[in-house]
Amino acid sequence: MATELHRFPHLIVVDEVHRHRRVLEVLSEIFLEADRENRSAAEAALTKPFRSPARGRRAWPKWLFLSATPFNPVSLDTIDPLDQGSADETLEERDGHDEEALASEIEKTFGALAFLAGRDLGDWFSRHVAEVKRRLTDGHIRQPIRPPRQLVVWPTLAKQGAFAPPAKPRWSPGAAVVSTGAARGSLGELIRLAESLEGGSARLERRRAATERFVLSGGNMEVRGYRIMGEVYSGTLARCVARAVGARKKAGDARPAKLQGLLELICGPAKGQNVLVFCVHRAVARAVVKELQVALGEVSLGSKVRLAAGSVNEGDQRWFNRAVKGKTRVLVATDGCSESIDLHQRADVLVHYELPWSPLRVLQRVGRLWRIRQREIEPGERPRTPRLPGIIHFAHPGSVDEEILSRLWRRWGHLRVMGLDYLTYQQAMGRRLPAVSWDAGVAAR
Amino acid sequence: MKSFFQRPGSWQKEAVDGIVRRMGERDGARAALLQLPTGFGKSLVAVRTYARLRERKTGLRLVVVLPKQLIPAGWKTALGYGPNEWVGLFEWLSPGRERAGAIRDQAGAKARDALRLGRAATVVGDRAASVPSSDRCG
Numbered sequence: 100m101a102t103e104l105h106r107f108p109h110l111i112v113v114d115e116v117h118r119h120r121r122v123l124e125v126l127s128e129i130f131l132e133a134d135r136e137n138r139s140a141a142e143a144a145l146t147k148p149f150r151s152p153a154r155g156r157r158a159w160p161k162w163l164f165l166s167a168t169p170f171n172p173v174s175l176d177t178i179d180p181l182d183q184g185s186a187d188e189t190l191e192e193r194d195g196h197d198e199e200a201l202a203s204e205i206e207k208t209f210g211a212l213a214f215l216a217g218r219d220l221g222d223w224f225s226r227h228v229a230e231v232k233r234r235l236t237d238g239h240i241r242q243p244i245r246p247p248r249q250l251v252v253w254p255t256l257a258k259q260g261a262f263a264p265p266a267k268p269r270w271s272p273g274a275a276v277v278s279t280g281a282a283r284g285s286l287g288e289l290i291r292l293a294e295s296l297e298g299g300s301a302r303l304e305r306r307r308a309a310t311e312r313f314v315l316s317g318g319n320m321e322v323r324g325y326r327i328m329g330e331v332y333s334g335t336l337a338r339c340v341a342r343a344v345g346a347r348k349k350a351g352d353a354r355p356a357k358l359q360g361l362l363e364l365i366c367g368p369a370k371g372q373n374v375l376v377f378c379v380h381r382a383v384a385r386a387v388v389k390e391l392q393v394a395l396g397e398v399s400l401g402s403k404v405r406l407a408a409g410s411v412n413e414g415d416q417r418w419f420n421r422a423v424k425g426k427t428r429v430l431v432a433t434d435g436c437s438e439s440i441d442l443h444q445r446a447d448v449l450v451h452y453e454l455p456w457s458p459l460r461v462l463q464r465v466g467r468l469w470r471i472r473q474r475e476i477e478p479g480e481r482p483r484t485p486r487l488p489g490i491i492h493f494a495h496p497g498s499v500d501e502e503i504l505s506r507l508w509r510r511w512g513h514l515r516v517m518g519l520d521y522l523t524y525q526q527a528m529g530r531r532l533p534a535v536s537w538d539a540g541v542a543a544r
Numbered sequence: 545m546k547s548f549f550q551r552p553g554s555w556q557k558e559a560v561d562g563i564v565r566r567m568g569e570r571d572g573a574r575a576a577l578l579q580l581p582t583g584f585g586k587s588l589v590a591v592r593t594y595a596r597l598r599e600r601k602t603g604l605r606l607v608v609v610l611p612k613q614l615i616p617a618g619w620k621t622a623l624g625y626g627p628n629e630w631v632g633l634f635e636w637l638s639p640g641r642e643r644a645g646a647i648r649d650q651a652g653a654k655a656r657d658a659l660r661l662g663r664a665a666t667v668v669g670d671r672a673a674s675v676p677s678s679d680r681c682g
Binding site: 108109110111112113114115116161162163164165166167416438439440441443462463465466467469470471485521522 | 563567575576577578579580581582583584585586587590593594597601603604605606607608609610611616617618619
């Protein structure tokens with residue numbers, strides 16, 4: 100019975116391939132009536148080329164994988180060598196990170212896809228993995244790797260300049276961030292702190308292209324450390340920042356400022372529009388909805404603000420894809436709604452209220468609104484590049500958001516390596532609120 | 545659905561041609577990765593590719609594996625449904641009919657039966673998506 104289905108040719112289309120963990124399990128269930136015990140045998144049979152009984156030729160099944168970002172976001176987090184740093188290690192120790200562990204992580208992720216794809220795509224993945232590994236373990240990312248043209252189809256829109264080439268690396272707005280385990284804060288804040296002390300001074304000097312050394316002194320304090328690829332590493336600094344952040348948390352000024360900013364945006368520039376707000380945590384999404392419902396004076400529940408935590412039902416989707424002139428509609432969603440959902444028909448404003456750690460997640464969020472609209476397609480004509488929505492992200496100075504911004508910026512370089520940077524960091528993140536003032540001062544130094 | 549296959553002038557044609565050329569020939573590629581930005585018509589390209597390959601390979605069947613149980617509007621359109629149309633359980637796209645069905649729970653016996661009986665397309669919703677869906681995140 101199991102072989103009966105193999106008498107017919109199949110085209111197997113796997114959508115959003117980067118999200119599947121068990122494609123083979125699902126398919127083996129269909130084709131081979133396999134149970135979990137003999138799963139491996141079933142998978143092997145499914146991916147092995149077979150001979151059609153009718154013609155005796157090796158041909159089918161064929162696989163077509165679809166994805167905007169064909170690498171698992173989790174893998175992008177784990178293959179980041181700089182993430183393995185700790186507060187007290189030196190630059191030399193950092194350079195000697197565990198290459199074997201890194202290689203194992205990469206192969207674990209890409210190996211599954213190579214196995215799925217069989218001979219042809221498997222070869223490409225193997226080469227690609229080797230190249231990504233080489234560049235990442237080189238320490239810095241310099242040149243983009245472009246996927247082979249015969250397998251990866253890029254939009255011809257790229258030729259029309261719709262996708263800007265990646266900008267040269269530069270410091271991100273949130274670059275001055277201390278990343279040392281539990282303690283987080285801004286370097287700018289520490290510089291100000293040092294300078295406020297008696298005889299205080301701050302010095303930053305460039306050592307290599309991506310590395311700066313800093314020395315902060317004042318009173319009886321002296322802090323030395325490095326800023327590498329936009330992140331700051333120093334054990335002493337971490338303890339200082341922990342105290343500074345603790346003091347600010349007591350004042351309790353982080354979350355309300357973001358919420359106030361969101362309210363001002365919705366009641367000001369975005370008034371009368373459909374606004375999509377993305378959060379990471381469900382509790383935050385619920386809290387934002389509650390606050391907005393009160394602030395916007397919602398009379399009947401769900402008339403102005405709705406929540407989509409984990410998934411969005413078709414009713415809410417329809418509600419958000421309609422517009423009533425002069426009325427604001429806000430959908431507060433979590434990242435569970437950042438893929439495979441169309442919310443673009445009437446919405447023009449996207450807000451990253453909480454930031455994700457992976458740039459692929461940012462791209463997926465933007466992709467909810469940055470889509471070709473059916474009503475704009477002329478029959479027989481090539482659709483125009485969709486206009487990017489207005490995008491805002493919130494990052495309160497000194498909060499964890501700044502560390503996330505910093506890492507997002509660096510990981511955008513990894514996207515370049517993987518050939519996925521069809522939107523630049525600036526395009527996908529949009530304008531930052533609240534605007535920071537101390538960054539300019541630090542950069543001028 | 546009525547005009548879907550009759551709009552070859554759209555910009556996805558290039559992608560369809562490339563994939564069909566590589567996969568349709570004898571001993572052609574067994575797999576292809578189609579990478580397009582979000583919202584640029586991956587599902588349309590996939591269904592058009594299937595239609596073109598079916599011209600060459602009579603009796604070719606399509607299995608679409610989705611990462612979640614809800615069918616995205618893009619796939620509904622590509623398979624011939626309206627974006628807001630309800631997709632019932634266990635309807636199958638047969639040769640000559642331009643409709644597909646979905647397994648909203650899991651792949652299993654009914655999918656097998658449909659494929660064995662010669663239905664042309666099956667849509668499988670995978671329950672295990674990788675987006676975190678805990679109490680805190682998701």
